Amino acid sequence: MKFGFWLLFSVINFTLFAQRGLIQYSRENGLISNEIRDVAYDRKGFIWLATPKGIERFDGQRFIHFKHDPVDSLSIASNDIQGLVFDGDKTIWAFTYNKGLIGIETETFHISNYSKRNIASFGSNRISSVVIRNKIIWYTSVEGKLYSFDPKKKKTTPFSVYRSDSKVIGLNSMILDRLDSSNLWINGMDGLYRFEIKTRSWKHFKFKKSTDINSGSASVYRNEMSCAVQDSKGNLFIGLKKGGLLYFDQYQGLFKSFPVSIEDLKYQEISSIQWRDSRYLYLCVLNKEIILFDTKKKTYVRYEEAERSAVMPYHIIKFGSQLAIASSNAGLFVHDESLIYGTKIRTETQLHAIRYSPDKKNAYRLMGNSTAVLKKLRGNGPETISLKGLIDAKTYYYLEDGSMLVVGANGLVRIVRDYRIVKKILYPDHQSIDKRFQNSLLVGDSLLFIGTLDASLLCYKLSDFSFKRIYSISAETKLDETREYFPLAMVYLDGAVYFSENEQLYRYQINSKRLDRIRLFNHENTDQITCLAISPRRKLWIGTRASGVWSYNLDTKKLRNEFTSFNGLQNDEVNQLTLDSRERLWILNPSCIAIVNTLSKKVQSLEKRNGINDVFGITMTPDSIYFLQRNSYVVGDAKEDLPIQKKAVPYIIQIRDMNGFSSFSTDKFKYAYNENNLVFEFGIRDFSNAENNLVSYRLLGLDEKWINGNQKNEALYHNLPSGKYVFQVQVLEGDESAITSYAFKITRPFWRRWWFITLAALAAAFSIWFFMRSRIKRIQSTEQMKAEFSLQINELESKALRAQMNPHFLFNSLNSIRLFILKDEVDNAADYIAKFSKLLRMILNYSRQDMITVYDEIQSLKLYLEFERLRFDQDFDFDLQIDGQEVLDCQIPPMIIQPFIENAIWHGLMPRTEAGGKIRVSFQKQLSGLYVMVQDNGIGREKAKENNRKRSLKEGSVGLQITKDRLRSLTLRTKRQNEFEIEDLIDENGRAIGTLVTLYFETPN
Structure with a gap:
């Protein structure tokens, strides 16, 4: 019977959950609870889970939790979730035992709670099942009533089950009729109910002798129905609470029973039913296992005991080719049928090798743990060939004459065509374990190369089983890890055997018996070689411990790192390399098996989701590929392309x-x-x-x-x-x-909007226009002020000139000339006229300049003093003092000192009664500027005012005011200080002994 079940599995290619691509997700992966009460898919294929601790949404990578928060009114109303239903649009509906309905929008995660707490007319908070029709929610209550609820209008309508008695019945699950959506099918504790939505009428169907198609059989009529699905004809398959399956023909109103014939599952509740395809049904035996029901043959298929899943199933649902199983205590299991590759075959002991005879008629499997045996796979030979005495079998070879050569750790066994063992070469038990065989390579039909644990390479001649040592590792480098795996790999091409030792590659020329060392890696990319494969194109493929797959061109001697985790591999550790007849490179690493098209460089993978995991070796035969596992193997068609890849x-x-x-x-x-x-x-x-x-x-x-x-x-x-x-x-x-x-x-x-930028630009333009207009006005006003200021300066200078050349001065000068002529003092008159004309010319020249040097000013002052002294009959003396030559280069306004000298002569010296009048003019340069001091020993300002008050006040005040204005104008123009100060000189008795005028001109630093 077990073999029949397995044969049926092979026919339908139904793979085993526990071993073939079933992926488990539990609390260790982030699941909120390992107890899953229901599972549902939304429109995009996300999985939603109902748990006693809330609702989960799962995408295969992350869980999103929805939990009740007492202080958050927007959270779900309860964590105790009984079941889930997707409305086909965008909302997952969850129902609870005592808090009503919960709606979650699958796109926005918006939560809506509906119960008597917020809707007074809501039917019942204790819900047992839900279906959705035209956005109206139909649900059954634990009390045995049916309700329709419009979440938009928040309106509830009750529909009580009509019974002749008043007994309350339990309603367990509900489905919508696939052919007539106006009918609801409800599973109850006492049979099946149909509710017609249009007429609002009930019909009750009980499984009893009168409704049993096989009424003559000794059937046990159980009506506690738990779940149901509908076939394409509209008839129902119904799971029973106490085990078994019913088929219900709704058009005849008759049932047919299919009891589960498996003894330990006979009375177990069928908690969930799901179509696998149009023929087979998945049946979830509550907390036990999942079995398959053939609706055509009406038979059950159960997994072998060693392969039954320990998922403790509670509910099962299908989405395309993907199956999701809710477990009552082990979390969530996901299985995708379309990804499974090959057929899995279990073995009693470990499989080491599978080979076909040269004519492909015979094939054996080399198996065994401690004792090796050959078990027939095909052909006419014996079912089993015992290899007693051969331990730790490695591999075997078919020779051209049809005989077989088996290699074990402790020797060789030769089996001829009639399956007789003709030769055994076994080491005695006391032989050192270091001599045991490891890897081997058959060359032609005559030579066998074997690597041993003592890091030696032996070459056996099969004609007489003589051997010689080809290579032995040096004592200095003989490490345990080297000896354990030596040689790490061997391949043969064109009369040469290539083998590896750690990161080194060697080539042994069989004819010339020459051994060459091929240095592949340098100190920057050194890596341990783990396996080799060679192509007819003379390209050597090299698998490494940590850097992926390399290629070495035997002709060009070029080494290239071809495939790593950066360009397609899932892991850089390579355990085996195999080339198939299409020159695809099969790469075995700890994560998966990568299949590489060596021409296009395209990489595809076979892994756990394909039902292939825990593989320790790959064996190629002419028509099949074998993936070796501990006590099983997966066999695939060598000509078959990879399965369809499900993309994330x-x-x-x-x-x-x-x-x-x-x-x-x-x-x-x-x-x-x-x-x-x-x-x-x-x-x-x-x-x-x-x-x-x-x-x-x-x-x-x-x-x-x-x-x-x-x-x-x-x-x-x-x-x-x-x-x-x-x-x-x-x-x-x-x-x-x-x-x-x-x-x-x-x-x-x-x-930064266009309207703001436009307004800002207009405002800026107006501001610029206004600023320019104001600026122009200021410039015009400044220029006007400058013009007025220049005019004022010119007027001041003219006034100063007129003040200096007053009519008295001209009249007195001309009168003095007339007296010189009348006295017949021609020389004095001529000298006077010459000095007078020179002084006038100098005054006129300087009056056109803003600034002159001290030297020029001294020249004019000297001429003026000599002129006045001649005019007053040498009545006073003068002295001009200069404090250093640098004073002569200083700049001062022209004729700025002359008014003070004139005042000193006219108002200070001339009124003196004694002789000896004197004027001293000194120039001193200080750090801050130029000081000019005019000192006389006249009568003083007070005495001068008394002598001629009216005249002195008039002329003195005008001359001094003009000088003040000139200095103030100079200060405004140069931004430097210019001023004068007049001081009266007195002796120790308080008598006036002269006047001192000090002028200060600030000079540039």
Whole structure:
């Protein structure tokens, strides 16, 4: 019977859950609880789970928890979730035992709670099953009533089950009729009910003798129905609470019973039913196992005892080729039928090798743990060939004459065509273990190369089993790890055997018996060689311990690192390399088996999701590929392409604003300028290969390269400038990728909008115009002031000139000339006229200049003093003092000192009664400027005022005022200090002895 079950499995190619691609997710993976009460798929293929601790949404990579929070009114109403139903659109509906209904939108995760707490007319908070029709929710209560609920109108309508008695019945599950959606089928504790929505009428169907198709059989009529599915004809398969399956023909109203004939499952509840395809049904035997029911043959198929899944199943659901199983205590199990590769065959002992005879008619499997045996796979030979005495069998070979050669750790066995053992070469038990055989290589039909544990390479001649040592590792480098695996690999091509020892490669020329060392790696990329494969194109493929697969061209001597974890491999450790007839390279590593097209460089993988894991070796035969496991192997067609690859699907969950911590859905495409600190939550939907996905993301408009997104579920971006962006998430598997995108825009702030910029530009233009206009006015006003100032200076200078050349001075000068002529003092008159004319010419020349040197000023003052002295008959003396030559280069206004000298002569010296009048003019240069001092020994200012008050006041005041104005104008123009000070000189008795005038001119530093 067991063999018949297994044969049926082989026919339908139904793979085993426990060993073939069944992936478990539990609390260790982030699941909130290992007790799963129900499971559902939404439209995009995400899995939703009902647990006693809340609701989970799972994408194969991450769990999103929905839990009740007493202080959060927006959380789910209860954690005690009984079941889940997807409405086919965008809402998952969860029902509870005492808190009513919970609706969760699958895109936005918006939660809505419906119960008597917030809807007074709500039917019952204790819900047992739910179906959805035209957005109306139909649900049954634990009390045995049916309700329809409109969540939009928040209206509930009850429909009580009509019974002749008043007994309350339990309603367990409910389905919507596939052919007539106006009918509901409800499983109850006392049979099957049909409710017609249009007529609101009930019909009750009980399984009893009168409704049993096989009424003559001794059937046990059990009506506690738990679950049901409908076939294409509209008839129902119904699971029973106390075990077994019913078939119900709704058109005849008759039942047919299919009891479970398996003894230990006979009375176990069928808690869930799911179609596998149009013929087979998955039956979930509550907390036991999953069995298969053939609806055509009406027979059950059960897994072998060693292969039964320990999932403790509670509920099962299918989505495409993917199966999700809710376990009552082991979490979630996911199985994808389309990914399974090959057929799995169990063995009693470990399989070491499978080979076909040269004519492909015979094949044996080399098996055994301590004692090796050959078991027939095909052909006419004996079923088993015992290899007693041969321990730790390694491999065997078919020779051209049809005989077989078996290699073990302790020797060789030769088996001829009639399956007789003709020769054994076995080491005695006391032989050192270091001599035991390891790897071997058959060359032609005559030579066998064997590596031993003492790091030696032996060559056996099969004609007489003589041997010679080809290579032996030196004593200095003979390490345990080297001896254990030596040689790590051997291949043969064109009369040469290539073998490896750690990172070294050797070539042994069989004819010339020459041994060459091929240095492959340098000190920068040294790695241990683990395996070799060679192609007819004279390319040597090299597997390494930590750097993937290398290729070495035997003709060009070029070494190249071909395949690593950076370009398709899932792991850089390579345990075996095998080339098939299509020159595809099969790479065995701890993570998976990679299949590489050596021409296109395309990499594909076989792994746990394909039902292939824990493989320690790959064996190629002309028509099959064998993946060796401990007590089983998987065999696939050598000509078959790889199975369809299920690609991971990237998606974007939501977007959050870090400023206000608000969340946005992917339906929002425009953000304000201050909503520019965004977090993008993303995920990868893949229930079979999540650990091997290469995930990356980028923000087009900001990021130039993809950013590694493995072990992440969100991307943060701060202070994004306004503009258009596209956030992308990519999943890379091999050389193929899947990308999802989310385009959005961050708007400009108002000060960067066109209308604001236009207004600002107009305001700026007006401001510039106003500024320029004001500036022009200021310039015009300044120029006008300068013109007026220049005019004022000219007037002051004219006044000064007129003051200096007053009529008295001219009259007195001309009168003095007349007296000189009348006295016949021609020489004096001529000298006077000459000095007078020279002084006038000098005054006129200097009056046209703003500044003159002290030297020029002294010349004019000297001429003026001599002229006045001649005029007053040598009545006073004068003295001009200069403090250094640098004084002569200083600049002062022209004729600025003359008025003070004139005042000293006329008002100080002339009124003196004594002789000896004197004027001293001194020039001193200090750090801060030039000091000019005019000192006389006249009568003083007070005495002069008394002598001629009216005249002195008039002329003195005018001359001094003109000089003050000139100095003030000079200060305004040069921004330097210019001033004078008049001081009366007195003796110790208080009598006036003269006047001192000090002029100060600030000079540049």
